[in-house]
Amino acid sequence: GNLNILPGMAAEVAILNGKRTVLAYIMKPLADVSHKALQDK
Numbered sequence: 001g002n003l004n005i006l007p008g009m010a011a012e013v014a015i016l017n018g019k020r021t022v023l024a025y026i027m028k029p030l031a032d033v034s035h036k037a038l039q040d041k
């Protein structure tokens with residue numbers, strides 16, 4: 001559902017706001033990995 005989109009969106013929002021925080025760097029790969037995991041099922 002919509003939940004898998006949230007981590008990626010959080011990272012994009014942080015970057016758009018000019019806040020390239022550690023959180024943004026952590027969340028983006030996390031979102032990509034969870035998305036891949038869902039595709040593998």
